[in-house]
Amino acid sequence: MVFTVLLAHFCDIHGPRSILSTQQTTELPEQYVLPEFSKESYCTSCLLMLPKHVVDPNNPTTTLQTELNNNVYTTTQYNAVRFRVLNSVVRKCLSEETPVYDARPMFFGDESRGYSIALSFKLKDLEARGSERRYAYIVNCKNEKKLLDNWGVIVETITVMIEYLTKKSYEYEMVNSTNNEIFLRGKNMQSRSMTELLGDDEVFVKMHLWNAKLLESLSS
Amino acid sequence: MLGRLFNGRSVEQMDPQAGSTRSNSAPSGNSLSTKMMTMNLSSISDIKTSPFPNDDSYSKTILYGTPNQLNFTPLHPYSFRMVLVQDKGEIINRDNHKVLYDSSRDHHFDDPVAKKCDYRHEISELLDFMFGNPIHQDFHYRGRVKLHVLSSLPGLQKSVLLSTQFEHSKLNFAIAVVIPVNQEQLSQCIIPNWKQLIHHIALIKTSFIENHVLQKQQQGNYLDIAILFKQAIISLQNLVSIPRILLGITQFDSIFQDWCFEVNNWIEIKDGARLGCIGTKFLQSLLAVVNGIKDDISLANSNNVVRVVIMAINPIVVQKLIFIISGILPYNPELKISSSASNIDTTLEDATQGIQRHNPKRDEPVSPQYIATTRGSPSTPSIISKGWEIPSITPSRSTATTTTMTPISRPSMIQPMASSSSVAQLSSSLQSHNSFSSSLSRGFHMLQNWKNSMDSTSSSMTNSIHGYHTPSPKMEYDEYPWSTTTATTTTPCQQPLPNSLPRTMSSFDLTQNMGKLKRVMPKLPHIGRNVVNVMSVGDSCSPLTKSERLNEYRNELLQLMDNSTSCITTSLEYDPIKSVSVVNVQYDDLTSEYEHERRRTVALEPLCGYISEFTPCFKLQACPPSQDLETKIINTMRNDLLEANCEETRTIFVSLRAREIREFVINKSIDNLGTYKPTIRRLYTNGKPSSYVDRAAFDKVSKVLDSVGDCDGSQESMQRVRTLLSQI
Numbered sequence: 001m002v003f004t005v006l007l008a009h010f011c012d013i014h015g016p017r018s019i020l021s022t023q024q025t026t027e028l029p030e031q032y033v034l035p036e037f038s039k040e041s042y043c044t045s046c047l048l049m050l051p052k053h054v055v056d057p058n059n060p061t062t063t064l065q066t067e068l069n070n071n072v073y074t075t076t077q078y079n080a081v082r083f084r085v086l087n088s089v090v091r092k093c094l095s096e097e098t099p100v101y102d103a104r105p106m107f108f109g110d111e112s113r114g115y116s117i118a119l120s121f122k123l124k125d126l127e128a129r130g131s132e133r134r135y136a137y138i139v140n141c142k143n144e145k146k147l148l149d150n151w152g153v154i155v156e157t158i159t160v161m162i163e164y165l166t167k168k169s170y171e172y173e174m175v176n177s178t179n180n181e182i183f184l185r186g187k188n189m190q191s192r193s194m195t196e197l198l199g200d201d202e203v204f205v206k207m208h209l210w211n212a213k214l215l216e217s218l219s220s
Numbered sequence: 221m222l223g224r225l226f227n228g229r230s231v232e233q234m235d236p237q238a239g240s241t242r243s244n245s246a247p248s249g250n251s252l253s254t255k256m257m258t259m260n261l262s263s264i265s266d267i268k269t270s271p272f273p274n275d276d277s278y279s280k281t282i283l284y285g286t287p288n289q290l291n292f293t294p295l296h297p298y299s300f301r302m303v304l305v306q307d308k309g310e311i312i313n314r315d316n317h318k319v320l321y322d323s324s325r326d327h328h329f330d331d332p333v334a335k336k337c338d339y340r341h342e343i344s345e346l347l348d349f350m351f352g353n354p355i356h357q358d359f360h361y362r363g364r365v366k367l368h369v370l371s372s373l374p375g376l377q378k379s380v381l382l383s384t385q386f387e388h389s390k391l392n393f394a395i396a397v398v399i400p401v402n403q404e405q406l407s408q409c410i411i412p413n414w415k416q417l418i419h420h421i422a423l424i425k426t427s428f429i430e431n432h433v434l435q436k437q438q439q440g441n442y443l444d445i446a447i448l449f450k451q452a453i454i455s456l457q458n459l460v461s462i463p464r465i466l467l468g469i470t471q472f473d474s475i476f477q478d479w480c481f482e483v484n485n486w487i488e489i490k491d492g493a494r495l496g497c498i499g500t501k502f503l504q505s506l507l508a509v510v511n512g513i514k515d516d517i518s519l520a521n522s523n524n525v526v527r528v529v530i531m532a533i534n535p536i537v538v539q540k541l542i543f544i545i546s547g548i549l550p551y552n553p554e555l556k557i558s559s560s561a562s563n564i565d566t567t568l569e570d571a572t573q574g575i576q577r578h579n580p581k582r583d584e585p586v587s588p589q590y591i592a593t594t595r596g597s598p599s600t601p602s603i604i605s606k607g608w609e610i611p612s613i614t615p616s617r618s619t620a621t622t623t624t625m626t627p628i629s630r631p632s633m634i635q636p637m638a639s640s641s642s643v644a645q646l647s648s649s650l651q652s653h654n655s656f657s658s659s660l661s662r663g664f665h666m667l668q669n670w671k672n673s674m675d676s677t678s679s680s681m682t683n684s685i686h687g688y689h690t691p692s693p694k695m696e697y698d699e700y701p702w703s704t705t706t707a708t709t710t711t712p713c714q715q716p717l718p719n720s721l722p723r724t725m726s727s728f729d730l731t732q733n734m735g736k737l738k739r740v741m742p743k744l745p746h747i748g749r750n751v752v753n754v755m756s757v758g759d760s761c762s763p764l765t766k767s768e769r770l771n772e773y774r775n776e777l778l779q780l781m782d783n784s785t786s787c788i789t790t791s792l793e794y795d796p797i798k799s800v801s802v803v804n805v806q807y808d809d810l811t812s813e814y815e816h817e818r819r820r821t822v823a824l825e826p827l828c829g830y831i832s833e834f835t836p837c838f839k840l841q842a843c844p845p846s847q848d849l850e851t852k853i854i855n856t857m858r859n860d861l862l863e864a865n866c867e868e869t870r871t872i873f874v875s876l877r878a879r880e881i882r883e884f885v886i887n888k889s890i891d892n893l894g895t896y897k898p899t900i901r902r903l904y905t906n907g908k909p910s911s912y913v914d915r916a917a918f919d920k921v922s923k924v925l926d927s928v929g930d931c932d933g934s935q936e937s938m939q940r941v942r943t944l945l946s947q948i
Binding site for chain 2 (some may be wrong): 019030033034035036048053054055056059061062063065066067091093095096097098100102105106107108109110128144145148149150151152153155156159160161163168187200202203205206208209210213
């Protein structure tokens with residue numbers, strides 16, 4: 001059963017966007033590799049940023065892959081196979097529903113777009129609208145029962161990740177903040193990636209690994 | 221329908237405690253059947269849900285996999301809440317939503333103790349979740365049930381909201397139900413019962429549309445909605461408190477031996493198939509019928525609604541029948557049950573010390589004194605308290621057929637004749653007794669010895685002893701009166717001795733002669749489970765608590781995220797097809813598969829044993845007879861068809877006392893539209909199966925049961941039975 005893990009972001013500029021999408025590569029692995037795509041409709045805050053030392057300087061680097069127990073897990077900016085459906089799920093979660101951004105889980109779905117468990121959260125960023133950036137961790141699956149049966153594993157795994165991200169961003173902000181929140185009011189907002197908010201340029205690679213482990217446990 | 225019945229009456233006037241709200245009109249094509257809505261709110265608060273109702277340790281072990289008490293989540297009925305809201309479509313208006321019904325305003329749902337504000341969320345919070353963003357509404361999702369976790373309140377720490385939007389007559393509505401469970405309880409209360417909860421919301425929605433939107437004569441009177449809501453609460457209470465059968469435990473040899481044993485006992489005692497008597501084919505017929513729907517019963521992803529309802533009085537007897545049925549049902553492969561599981565739970569023995577069925581002196585003839593002391597009779601006649609001398613050979617009419625395999629004369633062990641049928645019933649009653657729920661064969665031996673000894677005394681003495689030490693056979697209501705049916709058969713004395721052992725003899729061999737198959741409480745690996753879920757099978761470690769699991773995840777995550785400890789290696793690979801580079805990421809994962817397995821819980825299907833009354837949400841159940849049981853079942857089936865994807869609903873209705881199996885079927889065929897009239901077929905009646913029973917399945921089941929009769933307890937013979945079982 002195909003699960004997909006998404007990290008979605010409500011971008012101040014572009015609205016609901018998928019930052020990364022991880023899924024198990026079941027068949028025809030090449031179809032899961034994302035071709036080069038235009039970055040014009042993305043900004044720093046909604047783009048999958050890979051660390052400089054892993055990016056190929058001669059070719060565009062779009063895809064992360066990991067093999068665990070003979071299963072291959074692929075992470076891309078957006079889902080190469082179910083792009084439209086999962087974009088709709090992201091929109092539903094961050095725009096059409098009422099997310100509370102405190103990591104409380106929410107469940108919704110239907111047969112055509114699959115069923116989703118979503119946990120929304122926000123990270124403090126003085127340069128963002130409302131001084132916070134809003135994200136959602138979403139696990140989508142076509143099978144409602146399968147998804148619900150794994151409620152505990154999914155929610156606990158993601159809750160721990162959100163706890164870490166929130167704490168880490170707070171600690172980083174405390175160390176690096178110049179306390180210019182008031183000064184910045186009225187100034188143009190700047191896009192900032194989660195890598196900047198956490199001071200860790202490998203954070204998406206690590207999230208990819210965490211998602212792969214979650215998917216591995218769901219598939220076993 | 222309800223709308224007409226309640227027309228003109230207020231909620232106060234229609235106090236459900238005052239009487240029933242029955243409707244006798246035939247339901248229309250899509251109408252809601254509410255004939256069973258005869259309940260009151262006080263019955264909710266008074267529900268005393270105790271696990272293992274009427275279950276002894278043996279029944280618990282064979283049905284649930286453990287004799288221990290199972291944990292369940294008590295739900296506070298007054299903390300439930302339901303709201304029914306209309307979206308007026310005036311987005312710019314602050315009062316865009318009209319609350320049509322709110323159970324927190326219904327005095328029937330008032331908690332006599334707590335303050336409302338302590339456990340009632342603001343309606344605005346609920347509306348936000350129910351309708352979502354008013355500007356970016358997604359009409360595609362309407363009709364689907366979604367779940368939100370609500371904020372904490374002083375009197376309600378955790379709760380979840382189930383809600384659905386729907387449109388009718390160009391009006392938008394939403395129903396939401398607040399359920400007082402926290403996230404940990406979610407996996408025990410909500411997730412395994414998701415289908416049933418959705419069904420209840422669908423019932424409320426249908427009733428609302430029929431009685432309040434289409435008829436428009438129910439202004440302010442939402443008693444039908446209130447009753448359905450109460451029904452949903454009670455249903456969920458039942459679902460989370462009644463223990464569910466653990467399918468698949470017959471994969472363990474010890475339980476499988478018991479299964480074979482119970483099958484043999486049933487065929488011999490209940491169906492009357494003994495030496496010289498063919499017996500009825502009740503069990504074969506029932507298993508053949510159940511076999512035809514077994515996937516729908518035990519697999520959750522089936523759209524066909526099926527139920528097996530057994531009407532019986534004696535819970536012990538019917539629990540054993542359910543155990544037999546459970547042996548042919550497929551189990552969830554995620555349970556990973558294997559017969560080679562080695563971690564026998566030693567705590568079970570301690571828990572069941574008092575009810576072990578092993579006779580410490582089983583090699584010796586059993587004396588009535590043993591019977592008396594084992595059963596703990598309040599008083600014992602002197603002749604018994606002194607102990608009786610058991611005659612080594614009883615002069616009886618069937619002495620010629622005595623076999624050397626048993627110390628007693630076999631034909632006289634089970635006599636369907638008038639002179640001994642009461643003894644047979646007596647024996648069954650004895651077996652039903654908790655402290656004497658040992659091998660029935662052994663019970664027969666004891667009884668036979670007893671009977672033989674009594675033959676040498678006066679018959680009046682026999683009667684007096686019967687009166688002293690056994691439940692009256694009259695109490696065994698579910699006992700089939702097979703003495704009448706076998707009256708036409710040849711008496712055992714006139715029958716040639718068959719080559720194979722009779723079933724009782726086989727059972728005896730199975731239980732007594734095989735040293736490795738002592739009839740003791742079946743030993744199982746440790747099964748970590750609660751009323752609804754199974755957390756571990758064969759794993760002696762107790763399941764991790766939520767905080768332990770979270771700590772484990774945290775440690776794993778910290779190891780990954782901390783740059784100083786994580787060992788992430790990357791390599792680039794060029795993909796010539798897409799002309800991009802792919803980053804291969806490797807990580808030394810320290811978490812074993814085993815740890816992942818421990819985190820997984822498997823929800824059991826709603827199959828239960830004997831419960832106090834018919835409960836629609838259970839697909840397999842036994843319940844006592846009641847006058848309106850059939851009506852309840854048929855109304856429940858009509859309600860099943862409210863599900864959009866449900867085309868047909870089927871119930872196998874078994875009357876154990878009458879030994880009758882009937883099948884009720886209702887479908888959405890065009891002929892049936894507007895009436896939902898059930899098709900009723902008798903599958904087994906007057907002691908024989910009808911032509912509706914699948915002959916091929918019947919033959920296969922007969923083969924299995926024959927192999928059970930031939931089973932001598934060896935691995936080979938049990939494997940033979942298992943192979944045949946897998947082929948039906």
